[in-house]
Amino acid sequence: MTTPLVLGVLAGAVLSGTSLLYATLGETIVERSGIVNLGLEGILLIGASVGFSVAAASGSAWLGLAAAAAAGGLGNLLFGWLVVTRKANQLASGLAMMFFGFGVSALVGAPYVGAVIVGLPKWRPSWLDGLPWVRSTTLFNYDLLTWLAVPVAILVWWALFRTRWGLGVRAVGESPAAAFAAGRNPAVLQYQALSSGGVLGGLAGAHLSLSLTLTWAEYMTAGRGFIAIALVIFSKWHPLRAIAGALLFGGAEALQLQLQARGSDISPFLLEMAPYLLTILVLLAWGGSRRLAAPASLGRTFYGSD
Amino acid sequence: MTHPVSTPLLEVRGISKRYGAVLANDQVDLSLYGGEVHALLGENGAGKSTLSKIMYGFTRPDSGEILLGGKPVDLHSPRDARALGIGMVFQNFLLIPALSVLENIALFLTDLPPIFRREAVEQRIREFGERFGLVVDPWAQVRQLSVGDQQKVEILKLLLAQARVLILDEPTKVLAPHEVVALFRVFEVLKAEGYSILFITHKLREVVACADRITVMRQGRVEGRLTSGQADVDTLVTMMFGEGGAGEPTATGTVPEQPPSTLPIFELRGASSKATGSETPLKNLDVSIGAGEIVGVAGVSGSGQKELGDLILGLRPLSTGSKWFCGADASSWTIARIRESGVAFVPEDPLVMAAVPGMSVRENLVLGTGRRYWKGATINWRALEVAMGKSFSALAFPVPGLDPPMGALSGGNLQRVVIAREMAHKPKLVVALYPTRGLDVRSALSVRDLLRRVRDGGGGVLLISEDLEELAEMADRLLVLYGGAIAGEFKRGVWQAEQVGHLMTGSKEALHA
Numbered sequence: 024m025t026t027p028l029v030l031g032v033l034a035g036a037v038l039s040g041t042s043l044l045y046a047t048l049g050e051t052i053v054e055r056s057g058i059v060n061l062g063l064e065g066i067l068l069i070g071a072s073v074g075f076s077v078a079a080a081s082g083s084a085w086l087g088l089a090a091a092a093a094a095g096g097l098g099n100l101l102f103g104w105l106v107v108t109r110k111a112n113q114l115a116s117g118l119a120m121m122f123f124g125f126g127v128s129a130l131v132g133a134p135y136v137g138a139v140i141v142g143l144p145k146w147r148p149s150w151l152d153g154l155p156w157v158r159s160t161t162l163f164n165y166d167l168l169t170w171l172a173v174p175v176a177i178l179v180w181w182a183l184f185r186t187r188w189g190l191g192v193r194a195v196g197e198s199p200a201a202a203f204a205a206g207r208n209p210a211v212l213q214y215q216a217l218s219s220g221g222v223l224g225g226l227a228g229a230h231l232s233l234s235l236t237l238t239w240a241e242y243m244t245a246g247r248g249f250i251a252i253a254l255v256i257f258s259k260w261h262p263l264r265a266i267a268g269a270l271l272f273g274g275a276e277a278l279q280l281q282l283q284a285r286g287s288d289i290s291p292f293l294l295e296m297a298p299y300l301l302t303i304l305v306l307l308a309w310g311g312s313r314r315l316a317a318p319a320s321l322g323r324t325f326y327g328s329d
Numbered sequence: 330m331t332h333p334v335s336t337p338l339l340e341v342r343g344i345s346k347r348y349g350a351v352l353a354n355d356q357v358d359l360s361l362y363g364g365e366v367h368a369l370l371g372e373n374g375a376g377k378s379t380l381s382k383i384m385y386g387f388t389r390p391d392s393g394e395i396l397l398g399g400k401p402v403d404l405h406s407p408r409d410a411r412a413l414g415i416g417m418v419f420q421n422f423l424l425i426p427a428l429s430v431l432e433n434i435a436l437f438l439t440d441l442p443p444i445f446r447r448e449a450v451e452q453r454i455r456e457f458g459e460r461f462g463l464v465v466d467p468w469a470q471v472r473q474l475s476v477g478d479q480q481k482v483e484i485l486k487l488l489l490a491q492a493r494v495l496i497l498d499e500p501t502k503v504l505a506p507h508e509v510v511a512l513f514r515v516f517e518v519l520k521a522e523g524y525s526i527l528f529i530t531h532k533l534r535e536v537v538a539c540a541d542r543i544t545v546m547r548q549g550r551v552e553g554r555l556t557s558g559q560a561d562v563d564t565l566v567t568m569m570f571g572e573g574g575a576g577e578p579t580a581t582g583t584v585p586e587q588p589p590s591t592l593p594i595f596e597l598r599g600a601s602s603k604a605t606g607s608e609t610p611l612k613n614l615d616v617s618i619g620a621g622e623i624v625g626v627a628g629v630s631g632s633g634q635k636e637l638g639d640l641i642l643g644l645r646p647l648s649t650g651s652k653w654f655c656g657a658d659a660s661s662w663t664i665a666r667i668r669e670s671g672v673a674f675v676p677e678d679p680l681v682m683a684a685v686p687g688m689s690v691r692e693n694l695v696l697g698t699g700r701r702y703w704k705g706a707t708i709n710w711r712a713l714e715v716a717m718g719k720s721f722s723a724l725a726f727p728v729p730g731l732d733p734p735m736g737a738l739s740g741g742n743l744q745r746v747v748i749a750r751e752m753a754h755k756p757k758l759v760v761a762l763y764p765t766r767g768l769d770v771r772s773a774l775s776v777r778d779l780l781r782r783v784r785d786g787g788g789g790v791l792l793i794s795e796d797l798e799e800l801a802e803m804a805d806r807l808l809v810l811y812g813g814a815i816a817g818e819f820k821r822g823v824w825q826a827e828q829v830g831h832l833m834t835g836s837k838e839a840l841h842a
Contacts (some may be wrong), residue, residue: 187435187443190428194436197425204423205437206408319427 026156028281034162035277036270038235041169042067042227044269046251048179049223051262053099054255055183056216057196057209057320061117062102063224064248065124070095070228072128075239079138084233088143088168088226091233095225096218098124103217107210110324125242132239143167143234166234168226173266175223180262192216196318199325209325227251246299253302256309259316275301336399337362338525339384339415339494344393346379353379354390355549361494361525366516368540369529372569372629372795376549377529381496384527385417386410416492418483420499426472430454430465430482437486457488461518462511477508484515495519496527501535502631513539531629533565533834545569566830570797592656593617594758594789595641600650602640604813609633611640612814613650618758618789623780625804626793629833633813634793635677638762641791642674643667655757669699673756675764679747686736693735694750701754720753721745725775741768752779759783762793777803797826811835 046067053060060066070091078087098120105116143166151163183189191212194202199209231247232239250272258264279294287294337360346354353376361367371377382388384395386404394401397413404410407417424433435441435450451467458464463481471479480500487495501509516526516539530536536543543555545568553568597616604610611633618624628634639645641652643664651660654670668674676682684693691710694717695702702713714731721728726745729738738746748764759780765773780790780803794800800807807824809817809832816832 185444185447187441187445190432190436193432194425194428197427198423201423201425202436204407206411206439207436316427319425 028285030156030162031281032274032277035280036274037165037169038161038273039276040269040273041172042230042235043247043251043254043272044172044176044265045168045223045227045230046248047254047258047265047269048176048262049095049220049227050251050255051220051258051260051265052179052183052192052216052223053220054321055196055260055318056192056213057199057318057323057325058103058106058213058217059113059117059252059322060099060102060120060217060220061114061249061252062098062120062124063117063251064244064246065121065128066095066098066221066224067228067231067244067248067251068124068128068242069098069131070225071232071243072132072228072239073225074229075138075140075232076131076135078140078142078233079135082141084141084143087140087233088229091225091229092222093225095223095228096221099217099221099224100214102221103214106324107213107217110326113322113324121248129241132241135239138239140233140237142237143230145234166230168230168234172269176262176266179223183262188212188215193318195325196320199320203325224248250298250302253305256317257305260318261316272298272301335362337396338398340396340399341380341384342394342396344380344383344390344395346383346388346390348379352549354383357393357546357549357551359384359544359551361527363493363523363525364520365541366520366526366528366539368536368543369527369546370531370533370536370543370565370569371546371552372531374548374795375546375569377546378498379549380546381417381498381527381529384410385415385496387417411490411492414491414493415496416487416490416494417496418480418487418498418500420502422479422483424471424479424482426470428471429467430469430471430474431467433471433482434467434486434489437490439490453489454485457485461485461488461522462515463488475508477504477511480504480508480512481515493523494525494527496529498529499531500528501530501532509535531569531834533562533569533831536560536565537562547571562831563827566827566834570826570830593619593653594655595791596653597640598651598653600640600652601648602636602645603648604636609636609813611636612812614815616791616808616815618791620787620789621784622805623784623790623792623803625800625807626791626810627795627797627800627807627829627833628810630795632810632833634762634810636813637810638674638676638760638791638793641667641760642672665699668697671755671757673751673754673759673761675744675748675751675759675761677762679743680736680740683747683751684735684743687734689732690729690735690738690746691731693746694731697750698754716753717749720749724749724752724772724779726772741772744768745772748776748779752783755786755788756783757788759788759790760793761790763795764792765794765796765799797829801826809833 046063050060050063073094074087074091077090078084102116102120105111106113145164145166147164183193191202191207194207195209195212202209228244231243236243254265254268254272257268275297279297282289283291283294340360342358344354344357357380359380369377379388383390386407386409395404396402402413431447431450431454434454435445454467463485465478465481465485471482500512504512519526528540537560541557543560545552545565547569595618597614600611600614602611609631626634626637636645640647643662647660651658653659659667680686685696695708695713702709718728726749729742729746735743761780764776768776780792784790792803805821807819808815809829811832812835
């Protein structure tokens with residue numbers, strides 16, 4: 024492999040890995056509280072579409088970003104109302120939320136298809152310009168979300184593993200009854216986890232439309248939400264391991280794009296499957312291992328103490 | 330202990346609580362002083378658990394009052410009780426296995442700041458651990474701890490949350506002997522520091538070993554109060570089980586005096602099994618059930634009864650020893666093969682073990698009958714209904730509706746359906762765990778009658794029961810289980826309730842010690 028290819032893949036890995044990481048972090052918080060949100064794809068779409076529309080209408084990408092975060096949080100609160108308050112089945116509700124997200128995002132984004140926006144500003148610290156092989160690539164030329172991705176991962180880790188709130192969230196995900204008996208309110212903690220996870224999902228979607236592509240197209244997330252759900256498993260529900268996972272999957276996508284751009288002989292259809300094949304491989308490799316560290320009560324509905 | 334001058338830390342007066350037809354607590358008075366271990370003793374169903382749940386705010390009494398330091402208090406929930414310094418360790422620990430000791434304890438502490446320093450909590454755990462002899466590694470995951478260490482964590486949780494009254498519901502039930510000794514040492518330190526401990530148990534030996542005062546309950550009432558000096562095992566046994574109730578052969582019908590014919594129907598030789606969690610490992614059991622014999626098994630709950638039943642049916646593998654059915658080595662038989670050989674099984678908890686609650690009664694009746702009613706790819710429902718109808722009438726049970734889901738039946742009806750199903754095909758061996766539990770008197774009589782008929786027809790019956798009177802009436806031979814081993818064996822009519830009570834509670838060893 025030539026140096027430009029490697030650099031291109033690296034740069035691409037970071038760029039497409041950003042939204043994957045935010046989405047994975049969001050889902051990690053949610054799943055740590057014992058809830059599986061299969062509707063993550065829909066939340067990403069809503070974030071992408073709301074972010075783009077608000078940016079196009081207002082002329083401010085920052086306003087778009089804020090709107091996307093709020094929309095993602097609200098989307099997950101709606102999901103929470105279904106599965107926490109109404110105690111609906113989590114898997115069915117998640118799929119319903121996904122299709123709901125498809126529809127809402129298409130509706131919101133429709134007037135802005137083809138609109139031109141100014142995306143999130145990108146910059147590269149000037150001292151990095153000195154490196155000879157950096158200047159010719161997009162490496163280290165990032166927007167705020169990308170620069171903050173790793174710090175946010177560390178923040179999520181800290182919140183989950185070093186605060187009283189995080190302890191409560193994890194306890195609910197393991198055993199709502201025990202958390203309840205210890206004086207915590209499982210429903211409140213799950214709503215909190217869902218809304219913060221939704222904000223991160225909204226940001227993940229917004230990064231796609233406000234930084235990566237600078238367009239809105241229906242179903243532009245192309246399964247990133249589901250890859251993020253697989254990444255949660257890959258990273259064993261750990262925010263810091265999610266960084267490596269997001270880079271790996273971002274790299275798979277960047278690699279296939281680079282190969283396509285260079286006119287590789289491999290079928291483009293096969294190349295485009297790379298991230299999904301990797302997903303299957305990860306699930307295969309991790310499958311059946313008992314020490315998976317999945318929250319013990321993941322996906323179960325808590326009906327109360329008796 | 331010299332307490333009567335002071336006010337009790339916690340006191341209940343005239344507590345009554347009724348569940349349906351059962352008066353679980355009837356005018357119960359109990360007082361707990363600082364610096365004492367108070368044992369609450371009684372058989373299963375004597376009302377100990379109800380009383381402790383009331384004292385922890387889990388259940389509200391129908392009448393009576395609770396006083397804390399002499400002042401009446403209202404306990405609406407365990408949260409109230411905890412705020413007042415009352416803590417309880419339940420039989421099933423409320424710990425989260427995936428979290429560390431420190432995290433489990435931190436979860437329980439309400440005074441923790443939002444961003445807490447784990448080192449500060451660690452410091453407190455180590456400090457209390459050393460002070461009270463409850464040393465546990467704060468960083469260990471709870472799943473890696475032994476049951477004894479998990480219990481230490483539960484007690485530490487309460488102490489760190491500033492409880493002064495500790496209620497422990499059968500804390501020794503799951504402990505190994507050396508862990509029991511360690512627990513009693515912890516009690517000593519706690520006493521010296523002025524804590525009050527309510528120790529709920531039905532093991533006499535332990536009560537005599539560590540209690541300052543003893544309250545014995547029977548059938549919801551306080552049967553007696555003793556101080557450690559007055560407590561001798563015989564008095565306690567009499568109080569727990571009542572006078573008399575000895576095993577006179579009151580049974581009607583034939584009492585087969587002949588030794589069981591040539592081959593026993595079923596035999597365990599040196600059988601042991603492993604146990605996980607709160608299960609009881611079985612230790613080197615020799616059990617033989619002859620043709621035409623009812624073998625009774627007595628024991629307090631958790632002595633290995635469930636495990637014994639599971640072992641016979643094949644739900645649980647043998648770790649050593651062997652299993653014989655009509656002279657054939659059945660050690661490695663599948664459950665299906667054992668069932669098809671004519672073993673009927675009435676499990677301890679029929680709703681969980683013998684029924685699929687969401688399926689209809691009819692569908693449940695066909696489950697567990699093997700391929701008897703197969704008709705090609707379908708099921709011969711007619712034949713099933715005829716056979717089951719006969720079984721119900723043989724037991725004089727009312728035939729229930731066959732269409733409603735099994736889960737909709739009452740406990741007694743469910744028990745009847747399971748028994749009728751299991752008895753429908755002339756079993757050679759019946760393994761019945763508490764078969765009359767939850768049944769009205771008439772149904773209980775007809776179950777006993779049927780078991781006798783199986784016996785008289787040359788079959789074998791293993792009857793596991795908590796009801797000593799039932800065992801006295803039914804069993805041709807009585808085994809006493811204690812801690813997963815056979816503590817004693819008696820022929821019909823030669824045993825006294827008191828004697829069996831000693832063995833059931835493990836107090837015999839203490840007498841000889």
